[in-house]
Amino acid sequence: MADAESGKALSGLLNGIAQSKYYGNTEITEELLKTELYAELPPDEFRALHDKMRGIIKSIVSADMDLNQIDAFLTAQTKKQGGITADQSLVIAKFWKNHKKKIRESVINQSRWENTLKSLKWRVDVKSQSRHTDQGSSSTAIVEMEIGGKDKEAEFLCLELNETKMNEMLKKLSEVEESLAALTQIS
Structure with a gap:
């Protein structure tokens, strides 16, 4: 019973x-975790455990471990x-399996300082030749982009490009x- 409770407490700490x-x-502070879990x-002893677990999580996250x-x-x-016990190892592995994707997304979002491309849609519109005009058929590429930052409202950009502009x-x-x-080969 004590092992199950210590596993739950460690899971809560992580x-x-x-x-x-x-x-x-x-709202989640070190003091809150101590009073609620340990x-x-x-x-x-709690500070040592907390710092050890925080360091392990940091190592796992920074290496983006599979x-x-x-x-x-x-x-x-x-x-x-x-180091850690075998039971703690199992709890940490389960924690990482459940949180890897969400933590990775969070780290990526925290590291962005500029706007990002949220969505991109494109299509090609083709004008067909009319009987009454001498103008031939031409195509136009329509590109719609949604651009936004962390705490900014998204902006929309629409580009209309003919064949020459598209090639450029x-x-x-x-x-x-x-x-x-x-640049990446130099590094």
Whole structure:
């Protein structure tokens, strides 16, 4: 029974750390976690446990570990002196399996400082030739983009491009792609 309760308390601690550090919930504090989950634990022991778990989560998040990596990492942590127990390892692995996607999205969103492309729609409109005019058929590309930031309202941008402008834009995008490829190969 004590193992199940300690597993629940550790799971609650990990969730609390995720809530405060990655999900922006300012109501979850270290003091709240101590009083709600580990009231019987002396303050210095709780602080050590809290800091250890926060460090483990930070390592897992920064490496964006998959399930194989997490198993290897946690196994190493159990063998390390002053590391974690096998039961704690299981709770941490389960926590990461359940929270990986949401924490990853949160970290990505926190690291953005500019607007992002939220959606992109495009189509090609073709004008057909009319019997009464000499104008031939022409095509136009219509590109609609939704752009927005963290706390900003989304803006919409609509571009109408003929074949010449579309080819120019594709050429410029190709140049950008080549520049980025060259920069990433240098690093």
